[in-house]
Amino acid sequence: xxxxxxxxxxxxxxxxxxxxxxxxxxxxxxxxxxxxxxxxxxxxxxxxxxxxxxxxxxxxxxxxxxxxxxxxxxxxxxxxxxxxxxxxxxxxxxxxxxxxxxxxxxxxxxxxxxxxxxxxxxxxxxxxxxxxxxxxxxxxxxxxxxxxxxxxxxxxxxxxxxxxxxxxxxxxxxxxxxxxxxxxxxxxxxxxxxxxxxxxxxxxxxxxxxxxxxxxxxxxxxxxxxxxxxxxxxxxxxxxxxxxxxxxxxxxxxxxxxxxxxxxxxxxxxxxxxxxxxxxxxxxxxxxxxxxxxxxxxxxxxxxxxxxxxxxxxxxxxxxxxxxxxxxxxxxxxxxxxxxxxxxxxxxxxxxxxxxxxxxxxxxxxxxxxxxxxxxxxxxxxxxxxxxxxxxxx
Numbered sequence: 001x002x003x004x005x006x007x008x009x010x011x012x013x014x015x016x017x018x019x020x021x022x023x024x025x026x027x028x029x030x031x032x033x034x035x036x037x038x039x040x041x042x043x044x045x046x047x048x049x050x051x052x053x054x055x056x057x058x059x060x061x062x063x064x065x066x067x068x069x070x071x072x073x074x075x076x077x078x079x080x081x082x083x084x085x086x087x088x089x090x091x092x093x094x095x096x097x098x099x100x101x102x103x104x105x106x107x108x109x110x111x112x113x114x115x116x117x118x119x120x121x122x123x124x125x126x127x128x129x130x131x132x133x134x135x136x137x138x139x140x141x142x143x144x145x146x147x148x149x150x151x152x153x154x155x156x157x158x159x160x161x162x163x164x165x166x167x168x169x170x171x172x173x174x175x176x177x178x179x180x181x182x183x184x185x186x187x188x189x190x191x192x193x194x195x196x197x198x199x200x201x202x203x204x205x206x207x208x209x210x211x212x213x214x215x216x217x218x219x220x221x222x223x224x225x226x227x228x229x230x231x232x233x234x235x236x237x238x239x240x241x242x243x244x245x246x247x248x249x250x251x252x253x254x255x256x257x258x259x260x261x262x263x264x265x266x267x268x269x270x271x272x273x274x275x276x277x278x279x280x281x282x283x284x285x286x287x288x289x290x291x292x293x294x295x296x297x298x299x300x301x302x303x304x305x306x307x308x309x310x311x312x313x314x315x316x317x318x319x320x321x322x323x324x325x326x327x328x329x330x331x332x333x334x335x336x337x338x339x340x341x342x343x344x345x346x347x348x349x350x351x352x353x354x355x356x357x358x359x360x361x362x363x364x365x366x367x368x369x370x371x372x373x374x375x376x377x378x379x380x381x382x383x384x385x386x387x388x389x390x391x392x393x394x
Contacts, residue, residue, distance in 0.1 A: 095153040096178070097185045100283050101246045101291040108157060113181075115188055121145045122153070122180055126202065127187040129180050132209035132232060146180045153181045160242055179244035183208045183233065186250035193282050194258060197327065198334045202258060204229045210244055229257065246292050251279035262337035269346050273313030274333065276300060281326055286318055305384035307346040312383045316347070319379035320354070324372065332357045332372075347385045351376060355391055364392070 093113045099105040115124035122129040122145065131144045146153065158164045158175030165175030187208050194200045208231045231253045233243050243249055255275040259266060277300065280286050286301035288311075304312040321329040336353035339360075344352050355373050362369040377391060 090152050090154055092151050093153075095181050095185060096155065097182050098157070098245055098247065100248060100285060102157070102242075103291040103294075104285060104287060110154075111185060113153065113185060113188065114192060116151060118151060120147045120149050120151060122184040124184070124188060126191040126205060127184055128205055128207045129184045129187070130207060130209055131176075131180075132211055146177045153177070155181060157245070179242065180210060182247070183210060183244050183250060186247040187231070187254060189247070190251040190254045190279070190282060194334075197330060200258070200334070202229070203261070206231060206254065206257065208233060208250065231257065241292060241294075243292070247283065248279040248288065249292055251282060252276065255279065259337060263340050266340075267346060267349065269308050269310050269313055270340075270350050272310035273317070273347065273350065276310060277314040277317045278330070278333070280314070280318070281321060281330055284326070288314075303383070307348060307385050309347070312385065313347040313350055316351070316380045316383040316385055317354075319382060320376055323375045323379070328372075332361070335361065344387065344390060347380070347383075348387045348390060351380045351385055352387065352390045359392075 090110070091112065093116060095111055095113050096108045097111055099109050099111075113122075113124075115126055117123055117125065129145065155178040156164075156174040157178045160175060162175065164172045167173035170177075187206060191202065191206065194202070206229050210233050231250065233250065233253075252275040255278045256271060259271060259274055263270075276288055276298075280288055280300060286299050288298045288300055290297040298311055300311060300315045300318045302311075302315055304315045306312045317329065317333065324332075332354055335357040336350070339353045339356050340349060342349065342353055342356070355376050358369050358372040358376070362372070373391065377388070380386065
């Protein structure tokens with residue numbers, strides 16, 4: 001048999017083997033093939049083959065029927081989910097909040113609340129939120145709290161005074177529950193920041209008491225603190241501002257509480273300056289009171305000047321932060337509290353104690369401290385805060 005015949009036979013046999021294999025593969029694919037790509041695991045509960053329509057859901061009671069919209073008569077309003085089915089798509093401890101406030105972050109975002117005690121209330125290891133009420137507002141019950149059996153806090157930011165701000169059911173009681181959730185989020189976020197960055201835990205649990213009657217004589221007032229660890233937040237003043245939706249404002253009061261643990265009788269410029277700067281640093285946004293006081297918005301990334309001006313002091317700290325970074329600047333600020341008071345007036349006290357904190361951390365003759373000292377003195381000088389004789393040379 002010559003080579004040509006042998007080669008022809010080999011090719012023929014190979015073709016027959018290939019055709020047989022394809023046929024077998026086709027039979028396996030037609031049935032249940034032993035090797036298949038894994039389907040992605042569904043994260044939702046299996047559904048029936050028939051998809052429920054809105055009409056079916058209304059009939060079964062899963063959602064409430066649409067009613068006429070009050071804001072747009074003649075048009076149907078969105079159907080409102082019943083409490084039992086509102087939260088099924090969200091993870092435990094989920095919440096909806098403004099990350100800063102309704103102006104700087106106008107779209108509410110979903111977050112996961114931390115450190116809750118699993119009671120269903122907005123109460124955790126470090127922060128507790130309760131309605132204080134005072135004599136107002138109508139519908140507020142003193143001592144009442146948001147409660148969620150699922151530990152999920154998804155509410156709509158209904159404006160104060162509008163329908164469904166206060167209500168008798170979860171579906172209608174939306175606005176104030178949103179505000180209580182905001183208050184817990186703000187308080188726990190700054191509490192976490194102090195623990196994570198400074199290893200500092202406030203000696204007692206902070207209680208945020210909401211709906212303190214507003215002091216009309218002081219339109220810039222957002223809240224007060226006391227030595228018992230309470231933060232009182234007022235109901236909103238008539239107009240666009242709701243103080244419970246101002247994350248920086250609640251952090252402002254928390255900062256006062258912590259600072260007073262170190263310096264019992266601080267100067268106003270330092271007390272207010274730190275409480276302006278630190279919340280801005282934590283949320284990484286220098287704009288301040290754009291929502292809180294729209295008549296006189298501030299931005300500490302600015303040229304405010306003066307030894308007795310809290311905004312000038314905060315702006316000088318922001319200048320330092322720009323060059324040293326948030327972590328180093330905020331740590332030196334916190335360490336400086338343990339050094340005060342050291343006998344200087346106004347913002348100079350804050351500047352000198354900040355430089356001394358750098359000295360104690362890095363050493364008087366270290367290159368790092370010399371650089372820090374120059375950055376700090378230059379930054380404060382740009383804001384009219386100067387005392388060259390107050391600063392020890394290296």
